[in-house]
Amino acid sequence: MLTPTFRLFESVCNELADAQSVVITRDDFVVDGPNAPLMDELDLEYRRSDDDGALNDAVSSLSKHFASKGAALPFSYDPTTGRFTSLDAQYIDFVDMMRNIRSNPNMSSEFERKATERLALRTTGVIHRVGWKRTKFQEAAKFNQYLQEQLGFTRRVLLGREKDGGLDLLWAPPLGSFPHRPLVSVQCKNGEYDRATADESLGTSKASLDRQDGLFPDVHLYCVLFNDYITPEILPEKRVGFVPLGISDLAAPAKAIETHVL
Numbered sequence: 001m002l003t004p005t006f007r008l009f010e011s012v013c014n015e016l017a018d019a020q021s022v023v024i025t026r027d028d029f030v031v032d033g034p035n036a037p038l039m040d041e042l043d044l045e046y047r048r049s050d051d052d053g054a055l056n057d058a059v060s061s062l063s064k065h066f067a068s069k070g071a072a073l074p075f076s077y078d079p080t081t082g083r084f085t086s087l088d089a090q091y092i093d094f095v096d097m098m099r100n101i102r103s104n105p106n107m108s109s110e111f112e113r114k115a116t117e118r119l120a121l122r123t124t125g126v127i128h129r130v131g132w133k134r135t136k137f138q139e140a141a142k143f144n145q146y147l148q149e150q151l152g153f154t155r156r157v158l159l160g161r162e163k164d165g166g167l168d169l170l171w172a173p174p175l176g177s178f179p180h181r182p183l184v185s186v187q188c189k190n191g192e193y194d195r196a197t198a199d200e201s202l203g204t205s206k207a208s209l210d211r212q213d214g215l216f217p218d219v220h221l222y223c224v225l226f227n228d229y230i231t232p233e234i235l236p237e238k239r240v241g242f243v244p245l246g247i248s249d250l251a252a253p254a255k256a257i258e259t260h261v262l
Helices: 003-018 039-048 052-069 088-101 106-122 140-151 193-211
Strands: 021-023 075-078 081-087 126-129 167-173 184-189 221-226 243-247
Touching: 003 021, 003 039, 003 052, 003 075, 003 081, 003 088, 039 052, 088 106, 106 126, 106 167, 106 184, 184 193, 193 221
Parallel strands: 184 221, 221 243
Antiparallel strands: 021 081, 075 081, 126 167, 167 184
16 A cells, blocks of 8 residues: 555645646645545654644655656646646656556556556667557567567477566667677566566566577566555565666656766
8 A cells, every 4th residue: 555655745746637737725625535644653653743744745655756767747836825836747746646546456567558658768779669458569479579589589489378578668778789688577567566567577577588699688677567666664674686767767867868977
């Protein structure tokens, strides 16, 4: 379940999806029914008892979270008036859509497509959305041929009745040439963060990337993207075998690229 801070974030995005700027008061944040007003939960989260202290703390926390992702909060907030103003309408609309389709199994394909569009803002190279249900190459033979011709695979990936071989998005950074070009595999999970779900999917992904003879499967990078917000509090202390990603990782980057020469 989302924390009160990120439920606040999605509530603001929901309001801004229909308006460039809105004034939202404490009484407007009763998003879970009269028995669980969101602001009361924010007061507990930030240990506040004053009227707007928790709201201010939550917005500050969100700003720091997005900065840690190399992005900026998609809206501004004026604590003197309670006014939120849209700064990135496209991303706000994306967040609002993700909120509405979360955990809906019938919308998993749409989640992949929208994630592909957002991921393109943060990368260079080529992104291939190859997950099921594909609009093209639904037959295994044609899908295998596509991977061989476009991504340097030398053997069939789909065997038998497999639908996608554990592959959703494949990003080919502009480094090397096929088959000696690394791939970033992004598994898309249209739900909240769950390590067991991620671990289960990784074995299939690695087995599929092992069908490319140019590089060992461990050379490639494995990410799992959730319809969630990845914060240190929800991640385990022990190391994981994938890069956990969430909705805030798909915000537009503050800078296209940074260089540091020491």
